[in-house]
Amino acid sequence: MTSPRAVLVGPPGSGKSTVGPLLAERLGVDFRDADADIEAAAGRSIPEIFTSDGEPAFRELEKRAVADGLGRYDGVYSLGGGAILAEETRALLAEHTVVFLSVSMPAGMQRTGMSTARPVLAGVNPRATYKQLLEARLPLYRSVATAEVDTDERRPDEVVDAVLAALGEKAPVEGSS
Numbered sequence: 738m739t740s741p742r743a744v745l746v747g748p749p750g751s752g753k754s755t756v757g758p759l760l761a762e763r764l765g766v767d768f769r770d771a772d773a774d775i776e777a778a779a780g781r782s783i784p785e786i787f788t789s790d791g792e793p794a795f796r797e798l799e800k801r802a803v804a805d806g807l808g809r810y811d812g813v814y815s816l817g818g819g820a821i822l823a824e825e826t827r828a829l830l831a832e833h834t835v836v837f838l839s840v841s842m843p844a845g846m847q848r849t850g851m852s853t854a855r856p857v858l859a860g861v862n863p864r865a866t867y868k869q870l871l872e873a874r875l876p877l878y879r880s881v882a883t884a885e886v887d888t889d890e891r892r893p894d895e896v897v898d899a900v901l902a903a904l905g906e907k908a909p910v911e912g913s914s
């Protein structure tokens with residue numbers, strides 16, 4: 738059965754969409770992002786889906802997209818920040834190599850900034866929302882993770898190095914092959 742080389746999970750701003758393509762390049766495999774797949778299939782952006790259909794409808798689309806991706810992709814696969822909220826998804830992830838990219842509240846807040854691209858952080862107090870989100874999800878990220886990499890003090894390329902080390906993969910040497 739096909740399985741991604743690595744599935745990336747973590748909160749908004751942990752760097753799944755940034756680190757994923759770099760990791761895929763280093764491993765010489767394809768990169769897929771569940772959020773991008775959902776947007777392509779729906780023909781709408783995630784904020785549009787949240788606004789017009791609501792979060793539960795988005796989570797249903799996400800559950801189906803991730804189940805499909807886990808069975809089909811063989812490269813690096815980044816999930817949306819809330820994909821692990823679904824019990825079915827967590828059960829599927831038990832069969833896969835999953836890397837939890839962790840980030841602290843200050844670093845995560847700084848990276849997500851005032852962007853409107855993340856409807857789960859919209860509202861009057863994004864700091865409190867982000868803190869609650871981290872606290873509620875931390876045990877869930879950890880429950881599915883094969884490896885955990887702290888991204889706070891690492892640049893994206895350093896996160897890739899740490900992920901490769903955690904997976905026991907040696908990075909291909911530049912210029913070889």
Ligand SMILES: Nc1ncnc2c1ncn2[C@@H]1O[C@H](COP(=O)(O)OP(=O)(O)OP(=O)(O)O)[C@@H](O)[C@H]1O
Nearest residue numbers: 748749750751752753754755818848888891892893
């Ligand atoms: N290790 C890092 N150091 C500094 N900045 C980073 C790091 N990783 C990501 N960033 C920056 O943080 C922002 C958010 O990163 P990214 O979109 O990859 O997060 P994400 O985990 O995919 O979030 P989401 O769950 O919302 O999709 C981007 O501007 C990115 O450039």
Ligand SMILES: O=C(O)C1=C[C@@H](O)[C@@H](O)[C@H](O)C1
Nearest residue numbers: 749772817818819855856857
């Ligand atoms: O953390 C979350 O719940 C989300 C993160 C993004 O990746 C998107 O999947 C969406 O904005 C929801």
Ligand SMILES: [Mg+2]
Nearest residue numbers: 753754772817
């Ligand atoms: Mg992302």
